Amino acid sequence: MTTSADSASLKIMVIDDSSTIRRSAEIFLGQAGYQVVLADDGFDALAKMNDHKPALIFCDILMPRLDGYQTCALIKKSAKFHSTPVIMLSSKDGLFDRARGAMVGSDAYLTKPFTKDSLLKTVREYTAQALAK
Known part of the structure; x- marks a missing residue:
């Protein structure tokens, strides 16, 4: 189980052109204690990655x-x-x-609209390794 002290050090990037999806993810992740970096498209995300070094990317x-x-x-x-x-x-x-996501190297797939529980479960699953380092 991730404590908020652990999660506060982790940055999660959310890349989505929908402000509604970005805002929902920001609220859910923020309430769980994660730092959230938002990007509205791929170019925006790539420009922000070096500065923010996210532990996980949606x-x-x-x-x-x-x-x-x-x-x-x-x-x-x-x-x-x-x-x-x-x-x-x-x-x-x-x-x-x-399948196409897997071919380009994605680690998992989350269907929208996502719930707070499904989003946080995915984050915990994929950031456990980052916290273990």
Whole structure:
């Protein structure tokens, strides 16, 4: 079980072009004690990653300019961030989307709209390794 003292040191990045999704994730994660970094698309996220060094990234699939698959692939090709867990976010829960996400290196897949419990469960699952370091 993660304590808020542990979670306060972890930054979680949420990349989504929907302000509603970003705000929901920010509220849920903030209440649990995590630091939250928001990005409204892949370019915005890539620009912020070096400064914030997130422990976990939630990435929407359908975004303008740079979609979630492209963003995830670029993160996973990065020498600095290749081991950072990337969780794909999508309103579509299809096998094709899950498979394509896995092909670009995503670690998991969360369907929108997500609940506070499903979001925090995913965070705990994928940040346990970061806290163990």
